[in-house]
Amino acid sequence: MTNAFNTNLSQEVFSSAQRLMPGGVSSPVRAFKSVDGDPIVFDRVKGPYAWDLDGNRFIDYVGSWGPAICGHAHPEVIAALQEALEKGTSFGAPCELENKLAEMVIEAVPSVEMVRFVNSGTEACMAVLRLMRAFTGRDKLIKFEGCYHGHADMFLVKAGSGVATLGLPDSPGVPRSTTSNTLTAPYNDLEAVKALFAENPDAIAGVILEPIVGNAGFIPPEPGFLEGLRELTKENGSLLVFDEVMTGFRISYGGAQERFGVTPDLTTMGKVIGGGLPVGAYGGRREIMSMVAPAGPMYQAGTLSGNPLAMTAGIKTLGLLRQEGSYERLESLSQRLINGICESAKQAGLPITGSCIGGMFGFYLCEGPVRNFQEAKQTDSERFGKLHRAMLEKGIYLAPSAFEAGFTSLAHSDDDIETTLKAFQASFYEIV
Numbered sequence: 314m315t316n317a318f319n320t321n322l323s324q325e326v327f328s329s330a331q332r333l334m335p336g337g338v339s340s341p342v343r344a345f346k347s348v349d350g351d352p353i354v355f356d357r358v359k360g361p362y363a364w365d366l367d368g369n370r371f372i373d374y375v376g377s378w379g380p381a382i383c384g385h386a387h388p389e390v391i392a393a394l395q396e397a398l399e400k401g402t403s404f405g406a407p408c409e410l411e412n413k414l415a416e417m418v419i420e421a422v423p424s425v426e427m428v429r430f431v432n433s434g435t436e437a438c439m440a441v442l443r444l445m446r447a448f449t450g451r452d453k454l455i456k457f458e459g460c461y462h463g464h465a466d467m468f469l470v471k472a473g474s475g476v477a478t479l480g481l482p483d484s485p486g487v488p489r490s491t492t493s494n495t496l497t498a499p500y501n502d503l504e505a506v507k508a509l510f511a512e513n514p515d516a517i518a519g520v521i522l523e524p525i526v527g528n529a530g531f532i533p534p535e536p537g538f539l540e541g542l543r544e545l546t547k548e549n550g551s552l553l554v555f556d557e558v559m560t561g562f563r564i565s566y567g568g569a570q571e572r573f574g575v576t577p578d579l580t581t582m583g584k585v586i587g588g589g590l591p592v593g594a595y596g597g598r599r600e601i602m603s604m605v606a607p608a609g610p611m612y613q614a615g616t617l618s619g620n621p622l623a624m625t626a627g628i629k630t631l632g633l634l635r636q637e638g639s640y641e642r643l644e645s646l647s648q649r650l651i652n653g654i655c656e657s658a659k660q661a662g663l664p665i666t667g668s669c670i671g672g673m674f675g676f677y678l679c680e681g682p683v684r685n686f687q688e689a690k691q692t693d694s695e696r697f698g699k700l701h702r703a704m705l706e707k708g709i710y711l712a713p714s715a716f717e718a719g720f721t722s723l724a725h726s727d728d729d730i731e732t733t734l735k736a737f738q739a740s741f742y743e744i745v
């Protein structure tokens with residue numbers, strides 16, 4: 314594929330896009346800036362594959378940044394959507410599909426007794442912060458360095474992902490007053506959290522975190538970290554919020570909270586629960602969720618929230634995931650992939666550290682261990698850029714940033730993994 318790799322049409326379209334949209338994209342990390350290249354413009358996706366405008370086929374480990382856990386354009390999801398489409402694209406009124414998806418989420422996710430649907434992960438996190446504050450009557454929150462909770466002002470502090478990739482410490486346009494209540498601590502550092510609670514008695518509404526960090530690469534919580542946060546928040550009358558926009562229904566059917574056996578007060582979700590359509594959700598204990606309008610006084614609303622097409626895709630996707638063996642399959646694919654990647658890098662004499670859980674994996678081009686964002690930054694980003702390009706030329710589509718987790722799907726076959734590992738093996742030798 315290397316010699317035949319031609320991206321002329323992608324380049325042409327991206328060049329026009331740059332005149333039309335800031336940076337030529339609708340979301341920053343898509344622009345390939347941190348891997349020093351131009352993006353591939355997609356034409357279509359199916360199963361584990363994406364095709365670009367030039368006809369190149371890629372084995373895709375981005376999966377639309379998470380939603381495509383059953384593979385792209387799963388025939389059952391598409392069929393359900395076609396049927397739903399006939400009934401209309403938006404109701405702006407209650408629909409039974411909302412009940413169905415809500416029941417599925419409540420049944421699956423340990424912390425969730427009631428749920429509110431919104432349209433994106435950003436919206437879910439924004440609303441959950443308002444709810445934390447409304448319920449506790451406190452203003453401050455603790456977040457962790459390298460955790461991303463969408464692009465709302467109060468979370469744009471040490472926010473990993475695209476922000477890290479572009480080297481923006483905080484975004485201009487975010488007033489100091491908006492982030493003055495946002496306290497940060499290094500991930501996996503309970504002592505730092507304890508100190509923040511001690512310095513801010515009775516002022517902290519809650520602690521929000523990615524229970525596995527996927528926006529600073531891939532950082533699992535160390536044993537005791539999530540449990541410690543549970544205890545600390547309880548002791549201090551604060552709420553614990555798991556942002557499971559990425560990990561929800563990807564780590565296990567009940568998310569990271571089920572996998573680690575730690576139950577937060579509130580949870581945000583997105584990505585997988587929309588099956589590829591725009592959805593977010595937040596939910597938690599009935600007592601807290603009852604604060605949300607119109608049941609309670611905390612205002613939050615949305616024209617397209619609970620959209621029938623999005624609900625349909627979510628219901629179908631969760632139904633597919635609920636089938637016996639889904640998560641064992643995802644984990645075994647991720648495990649084979651990450652073991653093979655680490656082995657090949659070492660054979661080529663490159664430092665690497667990597668791990669995976671469920672349908673999520675990640676590696677850093679450094680010795681490790683990587684327990685927080687500071688340590689993640691030791692990865693060789695320049696070398697990752699070269700690796701990314703070498704893999705692209707061999708038909709493998711990885712996230713275009715050293716600080717993003719990778720995703721496997723139920724559509725990836727053993728042969729896809731084999732092909733991917735061969736491409737890694739060759740690419741590591743090319744970038745030594």
Ligand SMILES: Cc1ncc(COP(=O)(O)O)c(C=O)c1O
Pocket residue numbers: 378433434435436438461462463464523527528556557558559583584593
């Ligand atoms: C953990 C986490 N929270 C929130 C968000 C924001 O979600 P969205 O991009 O749907 O607004 C993301 C997006 O990647 C995420 O990974």
